[in-house]
Amino acid sequence: xxCVVISVFPFYWIIVMATNTSQDIYSYPPKLWFGxxxxxxIQHLFDKMDFFGSLLNTVIVAVCTTLLVLFFDSLAAFAFxxxxxxxxxxxxxxxxxxxxxxxxxxxxxxxxxMVQLGWLGTLQALIVPAAANAFGIFWMRQYTSTGVxxxxxxxxxxxxxxxxxxxxxxxxxxxxxxxxxxxIYTFIAAWNDYIxxxxxxxxxxxxxxxxxxxQLYAGHSTDYSMVMAGVLLAVIPLVLVFTFFAxxxxxxxxxxxxx
Amino acid sequence: MARYxxxxxxxxxxxxxxxVFMLFPMLxxxxxxxxxxxxxxxxxxxxxxxxxxxxxxxIFWLSLRNTLxxxxxxxxxxxxxxxxxxxxxxxxxxxTAFYRVALFIPSIxxxxxxxxxxxxxxxxxxxxxxxILQAMHVSAVPWLSNEWTIKLVIAALMTWQWTGYxxxxxxxxxxxxxxxxxxxxxxxxxxxxxxxxxxTIPLLRPIILFTVVVSTVTGLQSFTEPQVLFGSDASTNPNxxxxxxAGLTTLLYFYHQAFDNNDFGYAAAIVWAFFLLILLxxxxxxxxxxxxxxxx
Numbered sequence: 001x002x003c004v005v006i007s008v009f010p011f012y013w014i015i016v017m018a019t020n021t022s023q024d025i026y027s028y029p030p031k032l033w034f035g036x037x038x039x040x041x042i043q044h045l046f047d048k049m050d051f052f053g054s055l056l057n058t059v060i061v062a063v064c065t066t067l068l069v070l071f072f073d074s075l076a077a078f079a080f081x082x083x084x085x086x087x088x089x090x091x092x093x094x095x096x097x098x099x100x101x102x103x104x105x106x107x108x109x110x111x112x113x114m115v116q117l118g119w120l121g122t123l124q125a126l127i128v129p130a131a132a133n134a135f136g137i138f139w140m141r142q143y144t145s146t147g148v149x150x151x152x153x154x155x156x157x158x159x160x161x162x163x164x165x166x167x168x169x170x171x172x173x174x175x176x177x178x179x180x181x182x183x184i185y186t187f188i189a190a191w192n193d194y195i196x197x198x199x200x201x202x203x204x205x206x207x208x209x210x211x212x213x214x215q216l217y218a219g220h221s222t223d224y225s226m227v228m229a230g231v232l233l234a235v236i237p238l239v240l241v242f243t244f245f246a247x248x249x250x251x252x253x254x255x256x257x258x259x
Numbered sequence: 260m261a262r263y264x265x266x267x268x269x270x271x272x273x274x275x276x277x278x279v280f281m282l283f284p285m286l287x288x289x290x291x292x293x294x295x296x297x298x299x300x301x302x303x304x305x306x307x308x309x310x311x312x313x314x315x316x317x318i319f320w321l322s323l324r325n326t327l328x329x330x331x332x333x334x335x336x337x338x339x340x341x342x343x344x345x346x347x348x349x350x351x352x353x354x355t356a357f358y359r360v361a362l363f364i365p366s367i368x369x370x371x372x373x374x375x376x377x378x379x380x381x382x383x384x385x386x387x388x389x390x391i392l393q394a395m396h397v398s399a400v401p402w403l404s405n406e407w408t409i410k411l412v413i414a415a416l417m418t419w420q421w422t423g424y425x426x427x428x429x430x431x432x433x434x435x436x437x438x439x440x441x442x443x444x445x446x447x448x449x450x451x452x453x454x455x456x457x458x459t460i461p462l463l464r465p466i467i468l469f470t471v472v473v474s475t476v477t478g479l480q481s482f483t484e485p486q487v488l489f490g491s492d493a494s495t496n497p498n499x500x501x502x503x504x505a506g507l508t509t510l511l512y513f514y515h516q517a518f519d520n521n522d523f524g525y526a527a528a529i530v531w532a533f534f535l536l537i538l539l540x541x542x543x544x545x546x547x548x549x550x551x552x553x554x555x
Contacts, residue, residue: 004361007423010376011364013387017379072272079269086263091270098277101285102480102537104510104530108291108523109284112298132276163265192369194483199518210371214487217375224379231372242367246360253363254431 014235017228041229045216048226051233053205054212061126061197061208062190068131069186070179077140078171079163082153099134104195111199125200126208130190136182143178144171181252184245191238209234291527298521309528319529321504322512323536325410329508330478332414337422338470344422345429346459359430362423370420374487377416378403403488409505413484421477425470432466433459468548475544479537482510509533 020035045051079085080092110129111120119125148171156166172179197208207215213234217227242249292309294302313319348358365373380387381402389399402408436459444454460467485508489501498515500507507515509529517526 004358006419007361007365010373010419013380014372014376072276076270076273079266083263083266085266091274094274098281101281102476102534103281104480104482104513105288105534106281106284108517108527108530109287110280111518113280113284128276129280132273132281134273134277137273163269167269188367192367192371194369194371194486195514198486210369213375214371214490217378217487218490224382227375228379231375235368235372238367238369239364242364243360246363247356250359250363250427254428 011235011239014228014232017225018232020225022223022225037225038229041225042233044223044226045229045233049212049216049230050205051212051230054207054209055234057123057206058191058209061123061193062187064123064127065130065190066183066186068127069133069136070183072131073133073136073182074140074144074172074175074179075167076137077144078148078167080137080141081144082148082150083163095134095137099138107195107199114200120200121202121206123206126190126193126196129196130186130193133186136186139182140175140178143175147178148174177248178252180245181249184242184249185253188238188242288527289531291524292531294524296524298523302524305524309525310532312525313528313532318504318507319509319512322500322507322509323533325500325505326479326481326508326510329410329413329417329481330475332410333417333421334471334474334478337418337474338425338467340418341422341425341470342429342463342467344426345433346455348426348430349433359427362426364423365420366424368420370483371487373416373420374484377412377419378488381412404502406503406505409501409503413481413488413506416484417478417481421474425474428466428470429463432463436462464548468545471544471548472541475541476537479540480510481508482514485511486514 016032016034018041019038021037021040024035024037080088114120114125119128152170152174153166156170161169192210193208194210194214197211198214201207201211213227213230216230293304293306295305295309296302344362348355348362351358381389383389383399383401383403386402388402392399400408402412440458440462441454444458449457485500485506486498489506490498498511498519500511510533513526513529513533516522516529
């Protein structure tokens with residue numbers, strides 16, 4: 001029970017801070033219950049930052065990254081799971097090695113590449129590198145090799161379906177549960193990413209929520225109520241989405257560890 | 260080869276993006292570590308000079324010590340509490356789905372939001388923690404300006420975020436242990452403590468190894484926590500890790516050298532040296548946990 005309180009308390013306290021004035025929270029003793037100041041705090045927040053602009057940028061990045069990862073990874077996983085081709089072992093081994101290397105090793109040249117491409121300060125500078133997701137290929141390959149019956153593929157082949165028709169009509173419907181997990185996982189990761197947007201985005205009007213919030217906190221660190229209203233608006237949608245999908249998601253997320 | 264064109268086409272998007280945006284940059288970072296470069300002017304080959312400078316750089320060693328201290332302060336209590344939590348949740352039969360969601364939520368919450376939250380409640384002047392201390396007639400602690408409490412706050416942040424996640428991993432492992440084993444042990448007269456150390460821990464060992472490796476890799480890479488907490492602490496010297504540079508982790512130092520000082524060659528040397536160190540620590544960890552496995 002205590003663990004649940006500790007786990008959930010910050011969310012409660014974020015709401016308390018976001019619904020009171022800063023003075024109420026800093027007074028002694030501090031207010032411990034929800035207040036009625038939420039709309040005013042949100043109003044202050046909107047004056048200080050372009051919240052909806054940042055939100056839109058974040059949604060674009062998260063949605064595009066997720067769609068690209070789902071498509072590329074399930075397609076590659078199909079080839080790895082159900083076909084033999086020269087160099088397959090080498091390519092898959094390379095994937096394994098890259099899974100271990102931290103992305104920070106690449107970030108300086110990535111920055112230079114974005115400068116050269118003219119992508120610095122654009123959202124594709126965040127989306128395109130994130131579309132190469134080794135974990136996703138592992139995950140989808142595992143599921144495809146067991147979850148897609150060979151008989152179905154054979155039947156499709158007899159009817160003359162090529163690789164991509166098999167992928168579209170047989171594989172995709174079969175791997176939907178695995179795609180759901182990979183999709184939520186990628187979406188959450190893209191939504192929460194911080195270091196790449198911090199490096200790649202330069203102008204105030206192109207920030208993602210995480211960077212905008214961090215800058216808001218650094219710039220106006222005394223008006224906590226306003227900052228917390230921003231945190232609330234940025235965190236609650238994701239928590240709600242997660243809670244909706246939680247059952248299958250948690251079971252899938254632990255599978256990786258137990259294998 | 261023509262027979263396989265569709266398979267190659269299917270795997271090519273990943274390898275294309277990966278080669279351009281990951282593999283090539285990683286190799287280029289190795290090359291950069293031997294150059295002096297400010298990002299605009301000419302590169303100048305300096306051989307091992309960056310690494311020699313690194314060896315003599317007291318701030319690099321300070322950042323390394325900070326990173327290791329924060330990692331130990333966070334990981335040890337985190338994994339211990341996660342195991343206790345998992346055993347507790349495993350023993351109750353009701354509301355398990357609710358417990359799982361509650362335990363998992365911190366790990367999907369954005370680190371930036373959590374860092375802001377911790378910055379607010381540990382605030383020196385008005386934070387909730389100091390208000391509680393005052394209510395208990397304990398004098399307030401300047402959490403975010405003292406060398407040790409800064410590390411404690413960052414470690415507490417990491418512990419809060421990842422304890423529940425690890426507990427759920429352990430929980431899944433616990434439920435995979437066949438109940439006959441427990442029954443047999445109870446028949447032989449083993450008490451709960453004995454059962455925990457003789458059955459639960461040995462059978463969970465592969466999973467414990469997994470969590471140790473994962474939390475080592477993620478824990479040593481702490482960057483966002485101190486960056487958000489202390490990013491603009493001093494307008495003259497941004498990203499220096501707060502008062503006394505006590506929150507300067509090695510990755511934050513890397514970021515500072517690369518994107519505040521534009522010393523890309525030196526930053527490349529820092530990040531590669533640091534990565535090799537992480538590899539070393541993970542290998543040592545692995546060996547230690549594996550050896551324990553062989554002993555009984």
